[in-house]
Amino acid sequence: MLKTLLSTALTTSLLFCGLAVAAEEKTELGFKPLKVNWEKMSKLEMKDSFISLFNKNCASCHGEDLRGSGLGPALVGVDLRHGETTEELANSIRKGYPAAGMPAWEGVIKEGKILNLALYVAEQRQGTTILDKNSSMVLTIPTEPVKTEQHSFQYQTVAEGIATMPFAIAPLPEGGFLVTERMHGLRLVAKDGSSVMVQGTPPAYDDAGQFLGQVNGLGWMMGVALHPDYKNNGWVYLQHGDRCSDCNTYARKAKRPVSMNRLVRGRIKDGQWVDQQVIWQADINTYTDTTDLSAGGRVAFDDKGYVYISIGMKGPMDYDGTQDLRYPYGKVMRLHDDGRIPEDNPFVDQPGAIKAIWTYGHRSVQGLEFNASTGQLWSSEMGPRGGDELNLLVKGGNYGWPHFTNGTNYTGFPINGEKKTGIVVKREDVTFPVMDMTPSPALSSFIFYSGSEFPQWNQHILLGTLRATDLWRLELKNNSVVQREKIISDLARFRDIEQGPNGELYVLLENKAGSKILRLIPAN
Structure with missing residues (x-):
């Protein structure tokens, strides 16, 4: 029976037998749509092959829970003498420490398995696992001040009752927020915390299915941002999954709806979405049935x-398509605020290329921010299993996916970009990340802080994580990270972080029991 590698919300790269069959004919895209038995898919159980690999080779000494045994030391909850990065752990496994009773595994097991063991230990030390996304963890807001190296703060809940899968917030100058809820639409939250759904926006669909612990759907609401001159023009920008049925060859062969990211703008009057204009839309032939969970979806403005x-x-x-300029997948686009294509975009004169492309070779850009003090555009990007990145985006830059990454497939098999795509990418042609985070904490959104409430954080990056449920502070110098501090630990999935019009600091916490917006307030 044919085994087909299926792209999913997790892009897990898992092999399934009999669940997806590639169609014989190719669509206009040059890709083969997959016929998926979603009923069978919804019943699959997520498993982690790294656990059995560790138990087979390491648990007799270090324990299945990595807390040690009479034969070997603990690997979690303690400092490791020989280093704790993934590469340091891999080197310890390769060479061993015979004098301490640990054998060398180099030549005994394959190098790929050594790397997988090192990654598994690093994940366990970080407290993350691919089997638990922490979306159902109990969300308890601490009442005591939180102390960090430079500031102390307290939490204030400013909005709750938000759907379980929000995506972005936009603080309003008059007070309150706009909040996108992926399967519901755009919510308007008033200053007192009450809220209503804005009527007349592009539709958001709630007919999602379950697969390996993740919700998968098409036609979701994603990013929201206010025009820099919002006070005068009232423009609100929305990125959403534009969904249609029987609208291209892919949809007809897959016998499913398809969707693709689209950027629109409109105004809100008396709770209604009005004056809508389409700012950017892809060719209908690029619409696919790949879940909007992995669609990126952020919106950012510069000062020009x-x-x-x-x-x-x-x-x-x-x-x-991530390395192919004919397709929108894995790209950051740049447009005039009214949708015109800038004449100085890097690929406007290249035949066949999408003229809006600014950078390419991305996997899943979850954060997109402009640093007004330096005039630079930055992104945070989620890798597969490992390989989360903080990137400085430069005009025409190729960010390497899937050819260059520190991550691996969820199953542990290496990611061979050249073999998968048939495209050769040279190392010297790739722009590498400013910071890699392996194991992956599942990076989400971030800001460059510029408010007055936490002055020592000025121009520092505040970066959220999903699976790791932490908030990081990153200090930069000459475009390098010179200090990292985890300022919030084990609270919730940080889906978005934004600065208010007067410098207020807000975080959007995603939780199955109901999502919340918190404000971080300086503690006396």
Whole structure:
């Protein structure tokens, strides 16, 4: 029976037998749509092959829980004498420490398995696992002040009752927020915390299915941002999954709806979405049935009148089209705020290329921010199993996915970008990340802080994580991270972080029991 590698919300790169069959004919895209038995898919159980690999080779000494035994030391909850990075752990496994009773595994097991063991130990030390996304953890807001190296703060809940899968917030100058809820639409939250759904926006669909612990759907609401001159023009920008049925060859062969990222703008009057204009829309033939969970979806403005949007893994597979300038997948787009294509975009004169492309070779850009003090655009990007990145985006830059990454497939098999895509990418042609985070904490959104409430954080990056449920502070010098501090630990999935019009600091916490917006207030 044919085994097909299926792209999913997790882009897990897992092999399934009999659940997805590639169609014989290719669509206009040049990709093969997958016919998926979603009923069978919804019943699959997520498993982690790294656990059995560790138990087979290491648990007799270090314990299945990695807390040690009479034969070997603990690997979690303690400092490790020989280093704790993934590469340091891999080197310890390769060479061993015979004098301490640990054998060398180099030549005994394959190098790929050594790397997987090192990654598994690093994940366990970080407290993350691919089997638990922490979306159902009990959300308890501490009442005591939180102390960090430079500031102390307290939490104030400013909005609750938000759907379980929000995506972005936009603080309003008059007070309150706009909040996108992926499967519901755009919510308007008033200053007192009460809220209503804005009527007349592009539709958001709630007919999602379950697969390996993740919700998968098409036609979701994603990023929201206010125009820099919002006070005068009232423009609100929305990125959403534009969904249609029977609208291209892919949809007809897959016998499913398809979607693709689209950017629109409109105004809100008396709770209604009005004056809508389409700012950017992809060719209908690039629409696929790949879940919007992996679609990117952020919106950012610079100080010169340009708007940027991130588009993630919307190709049939997680690597399809990311290195091909004819397709929107794995790209950051740059446009005038009214949708015109800038004449100085890097690929406007290249035949066949999408003229809006600013950078390419991305996997899943979850954060997109402009640093007004330096005039630079930055992104945070989620890798597969490992390989989360903080990137400085430069005009025309190729960020390497899937050819260059510190991550591996969820199953542990190496990611061979050249073999998968048939495209050769040279190392010297790739822009590498400013910071890699392996194991992956599942990076989400971030800001460059510029408020007055926490002055020592000025121009520092505040970066959220999803699976790790932490908030990081990063200090930069000459475009390098010179200090990292985890300022919030084990609270909730940080889906978005934004600064209010008067410098207030807000975080959007995602939770299945109901999501919340918190404000971080300086503690006396």
